[in-house]
Amino acid sequence: MHSRAFLASLCVAFTLAASLSTNDFGNFEPPDIVERDIAIIGGGSAGTYSSISLKDKGKSIIVIEKKNRIGGHTETYIDPATGTPIDMGVVIFHNLTIVRDYFARFDVPLITSGSDVDPNAVSVTGTYDLRTSKEVNITSPSQTNVGAAFAKYAEFLAKYPRLNDGMFLPDPVPEDLLMPFGDFAKKYGIEDAVATMFNYNPGLGDILTVPMIENQRVWGQSLVQQLAGGFLTTKHHNNSELYSKAQAELLAAESLLLQSHVICSERSDGGVKLIVQTPAGRKLIKAKKLLITIPPRLDFLAPFNLSAHERSIFGKLIDAGYYTSILNNTGLPDDLSITNYRSDTAYNLPQLPGVYGIGSTPVPGLKLAYYGTPRSNSTYPLSDQQVKSEIVNAIKTLQKANPETFSAEEPQFVEYSSHTPFYLQARPGDTKAGFYREMYALQGERNTFWTGATWRAQDSSDIWRYTEEEVLPGLVKEL
Ligand SMILES: Cc1cc2nc3c(=O)[nH]c(=O)nc-3n(C[C@H](O)[C@H](O)[C@H](O)COP(=O)(O)OP(=O)(O)OC[C@H]3O[C@@H](n4cnc5c(N)ncnc54)[C@H](O)[C@@H]3O)c2cc1C
Structure with a gap:
């Protein structure tokens, strides 16, 4: 167990290295001290859900989010010409009470995904091998066989x-x-x-x-x-509506710090202290509990002075790369979506890294392109520039190989988003040796609780269920 003085000196050392100025937990005037029951790191799917649930349970909270908006992987592009939203991140949710109640709380209507698509609208899916750009004939199993x-x-x-x-x-x-x-x-x-x-x-x-x-x-x-x-999606096809409304509520309640990040911290049995860099200067946050919802990678967690035990656990996680984008001038017909298949692989699956597919959008001229990498020990195995040029290359090769179907144009990115590091996971040997048992045993240690995709799944509905049923009861009980 570390002494408080040792932790404070670590904090000063880290701050010095990070920003060339000293800091101390005692150096804050009352207007810059924020006291709350719970400090929540990250305002994505898990952090936002946790904040609203805890607020509704009568607890005082503060969310620290590094971006200028909350929502994490939920990203919605609004076409400036038509105002049409395109969900380029999270699209669907499970039809569960917890999901319906959450959206209803913010008056965001839900529908069954696909239920409002005009059955007469012509939409085609083409199956192409994006290495050769040739169309491949795929024999998919029948619905009955898939169901079985x-x-x-x-x-x-x-x-x-x-x-x-x-x-x-x-x-x-x-x-x-x-x-x-x-x-x-x-x-x-x-x-x-x-x-x-x-x-x-x-x-x-x-x-x-x-x-x-x-x-x-x-x-x-x-x-x-x-x-x-059937899955649920928002009626307005704008999943960010939930987060805009949650953000407004949290800001009004002085419960959200945007464009902010923790510089250093002290986590002990007596509570948690965080020095947070915000656009309005540094703040000292004193909380009874800390809830960390960001991907638990060692570099992201550096300001939280991890114990050797925590480091040994999180240091075992590996991840994959996942990228989304919206392009115009693709030369592809508006009604055509392309799935990347191969004729020479098991299940015709594409080889990664590669483009998963290029999807239609409700906005004429705009296409969604998805790109992924295999799991890797080193995060960011590809630079954004590499990913972008591979996407453009795949589209241009399609144009060249199929001049009768696609026109020759110069694709341009309207939006691009890296969701890397994605899908943090353990290797099978570590899982066999009890990795997840050990990781879950960290819940509550040093007044710190954890949730998010790494703790449950890359699935918002399951994250909300896990958070509500497995994490918050223990946290609230200890307050
Ligand atoms: C393209 C895409 C499509 C998806 N589609 C679906 C879908 O249809 N349905 C579904 O259920 N799930 C979907 N998912 C998965 C789902 O988005 C994730 O499981 C979920 O967002 C994970 O929630 P999280 O809170 O763990 O992480 P995130 O949502 O990524 O939130 C983490 C938050 O922490 C912030 N942050 C990071 N580091 C710091 C820091 N140091 N300090 C402060 N803040 C920080 C980030 O900015 C972010 O806001 C999709 C994911 C992607 C990428």
């Missing part, structure tokens, strides 16, 4: 009901949960579900080599159940 494969998969999941709530793995961890997902699919005869799983769970990396348990995080019981009834 998911039924078998659901039967397997039913053996482990706690996995529906988080990475609560049996001890010892069964080999079936650790094996590469491709081997699992063969063993359990669920091959006909693989392409659907891949398409709904991009950003995971190579689904066939990823351990079964990591694909299962998103493809858990809850998501499988949604396949039958």
